[in-house]
Amino acid sequence: MPRNQIRSVALEKVLASDNRRVTPVYAVPQLGKGKMTIFIVLLAGMVTIGCLIAWSHLQFITYNYQISQKYADQKELHNINRKLKVELASLKSLPRLERLATETYNMAPPEPQQVINLK
Numbered sequence: 001m002p003r004n005q006i007r008s009v010a011l012e013k014v015l016a017s018d019n020r021r022v023t024p025v026y027a028v029p030q031l032g033k034g035k036m037t038i039f040i041v042l043l044a045g046m047v048t049i050g051c052l053i054a055w056s057h058l059q060f061i062t063y064n065y066q067i068s069q070k071y072a073d074q075k076e077l078h079n080i081n082r083k084l085k086v087e088l089a090s091l092k093s094l095p096r097l098e099r100l101a102t103e104t105y106n107m108a109p110p111e112p113q114q115v116i117n118l119k
Contacts, residue, residue: 031039090096101107
């Protein structure tokens with residue numbers, strides 16, 4: 001008997017011996033090719049829908065962040081506008097202009113003959 005046959009016979013005796021269980025304890029469910037295809041398509045659809053939901057949520061968060069940034073910018077611009085209006089009013093004030101005219105430009109109030117009334 002050649003050596004290869006001895007090894008195969010010994011392996012068959014070990015695998016087919018009475019102390020080993022050849023049949024599984026539980027039945028393994030078998031899915032057909034059609035059911036497996038349906039399962040894979042449904043799984044791919046669920047993954048795609050999950051990705052779309054995650055993407056839309058990310059877009060929602062991004063747009064909300066941009067909107068809050070624009071509101072903060074708008075509030076800052078309103079504050080700057082208010083400060084500029086106050087500054088403009090102080091620069092246009094009549095007492096300031098009169099003091100500037102007399103001190104800086106050596107101007108004086110007009111004489112009565114220099115005033116011309118328009119009708």
